[in-house]
Amino acid sequence: MDYNKAKPDDRSDNAEKLEQMVQNTYENIEKAEETIQFSDGENIQKIKDKNEKRRASIEGMKAEIQDETNAQNNKYQ
Structure with missing residues (x-):
């Protein structure tokens, strides 16, 4: 068995993930x-801050979904 061969990158389900x-x-x-x-005041602010980070993360993931969808539509070329 040749362990030096890399497996092809399977991106077919990235958008779904x-x-x-x-x-x-x-x-x-x-x-x-x-x-x-x-929650108390300090924890409320921590929760709000974390949710802001989550919302920013969602925007990044949505952009990745669009990129993956475009790549699938173009057959990864």
């Missing part, structure tokens, strides 16, 4: 916002 990650991140935002009512 990214879409699931976006959905999971939205769910995490919702859960975090639900906990705000039980």
Whole structure:
């Protein structure tokens, strides 16, 4: 067996994986916002800050989804 040969990069399900990650991140935002009512001032700000980072991450993932979709449509050329 030749271990030096690299496996071809299988990107066929990347867009689907990214879409699931976006959905999971939205769910995490919702859960975090639900906990705000039980938190004190310092923790509320931490939750809000983290959710802002999550929203920025979602935007990045959406851009990656678009890139992957375009790559699939162009047959990765």
